[in-house]
Amino acid sequence: MRGLYVHIPFCDAICHYCDFVKHVSKGHDHNMRYLEALKKEIQSYYKKYPQVDTIYIGGGTPSALNHDELTFLLEALSIYQPTEYTIEVNPESYDHKKGILMKAYGVNRVSLGVQTFNQKHLERLNRKHTNTMVFDTIASFKSLGITNLNVDLIYALEHQTVEELQHDIDTLISLDIPHVSAYSLIIEEKTFFSHQLKRNKFVKTDEDTEATMYDLVMDRFKDAGYDHYEISNFSRDGKTSLHNTLYWTLQEYIGVGLGAHGFIDNTRTYNHKAMSKYIVDPLKEVIEQDEATLRNDHLLFKLRMTQGIDLNMVKSKYNDDIFNLYPSLLRFIDDGLLVIEDNHLKLTRRGLQLGNLVFMVFI
Numbered sequence: 001m002r003g004l005y006v007h008i009p010f011c012d013a014i015c016h017y018c019d020f021v022k023h024v025s026k027g028h029d030h031n032m033r034y035l036e037a038l039k040k041e042i043q044s045y046y047k048k049y050p051q052v053d054t055i056y057i058g059g060g061t062p063s064a065l066n067h068d069e070l071t072f073l074l075e076a077l078s079i080y081q082p083t084e085y086t087i088e089v090n091p092e093s094y095d096h097k098k099g100i101l102m103k104a105y106g107v108n109r110v111s112l113g114v115q116t117f118n119q120k121h122l123e124r125l126n127r128k129h130t131n132t133m134v135f136d137t138i139a140s141f142k143s144l145g146i147t148n149l150n151v152d153l154i155y156a157l158e159h160q161t162v163e164e165l166q167h168d169i170d171t172l173i174s175l176d177i178p179h180v181s182a183y184s185l186i187i188e189e190k191t192f193f194s195h196q197l198k199r200n201k202f203v204k205t206d207e208d209t210e211a212t213m214y215d216l217v218m219d220r221f222k223d224a225g226y227d228h229y230e231i232s233n234f235s236r237d238g239k240t241s242l243h244n245t246l247y248w249t250l251q252e253y254i255g256v257g258l259g260a261h262g263f264i265d266n267t268r269t270y271n272h273k274a275m276s277k278y279i280v281d282p283l284k285e286v287i288e289q290d291e292a293t294l295r296n297d298h299l300l301f302k303l304r305m306t307q308g309i310d311l312n313m314v315k316s317k318y319n320d321d322i323f324n325l326y327p328s329l330l331r332f333i334d335d336g337l338l339v340i341e342d343n344h345l346k347l348t349r350r351g352l353q354l355g356n357l358v359f360m361v362f363i
């Protein structure tokens with residue numbers, strides 16, 4: 001399996017928590033210069049890798065492209081025939097004509113940036129959509145037969161109550177969406193919120209409340225029939241994300257676009273984040289991965305998945321017992337963060353909450 005990640009860095013407004021590679025678009029000519037460079041990069045990879053199983057157009061905000069720009073992008077990608085073809089959409093920049101275009105070019109999965117259904121919290125995050133826009137966008141895709149939808153949800157928002165989160169989850173479940181990615185709000189360096197935090201103008205959710213909220217997320221989605229298959233991801237009816245599963249199982253993916261990174265032929269590729277450099281020559285760095293790094297990444301990602309690490313797989317692939325390779329894992333079993341079930345090493349419920357402590361073993 002091989003994936004292709006395509007980065008569209010334009011956004012209509014910048015969210016207060018965002019540390020992705022993005023900027024407000026400077027207009028059509030600027031967008032087209034970028035898309036021309038992106039097309040060249042796509043074609044240069046195509047020569048060596050003419051087949052991919054998944055495409056994921058992320059951002060930024062891919063739906064912020066106008067119809068002509070979107071057509072140019074989808075046309076450039078039409079050299080590939082992936083099994084799963086995902087695009088990220090923000091409701092405020094979507095219209096039904098764009099949906100028709102996506103459908104015509106084979107897009108069969110859409111990831112919607114929703115985050116919360118609470119208008120007060122949306123405004124605090126600097127998100128520009130309303131719930132009506134979300135409902136209309138979902139209805140539009142369903143009418144086009146694109147039903148493989150993901151919704152991104154953020155919890156542990158500033159001053160968010162458990163009841164408000166409960167309402168967000170219930171609303172989401174009522175929309176009959178087969179995939180949910182739910183993340184707690186992380187205050188990343190150099191974001192608007194991080195500057196506010198330093199000036200005591202932002203109130204972080206305390207750890208206990210955050211843990212209560214994660215418990216609620218896990219319980220409610222499980223009760224609603226979702227499979228909790230990765231720390232932050234839930235799916236129904238077998239609609240797991242093939243593309244993200246490539247990342248989590250250390251399979252190959254090509255990364256194209258501003259600041260994109262890839263993993264191909266046991267090397268990690270890193271593109272320039274500065275537009276002026278990217279347009280001239282996208283690739284900034286290629287780092288070959290040694291065996292220990294590959295093994296660490298592989299096992300860390302496997303542990304993020306609730307299925308856990310198959311201990312027989314470790315023995316056959318790495319010719320050793322996982323506890324010889326990483327003796328400190330035993331401590332986490334004693335502490336109740338890890339458990340062995342059906343010959344798989346898995347995070348417990350508490351381990352899911354405190355996964356970062358366990359993952360340090362592999363870093």
Ligand code: SF4
Pocket residue numbers: 010011013014015018019020022059060061090113
């Ligand atoms: S829309 Fe997405 S990429 Fe753009 S600023 Fe908001 S979170 Fe960042």
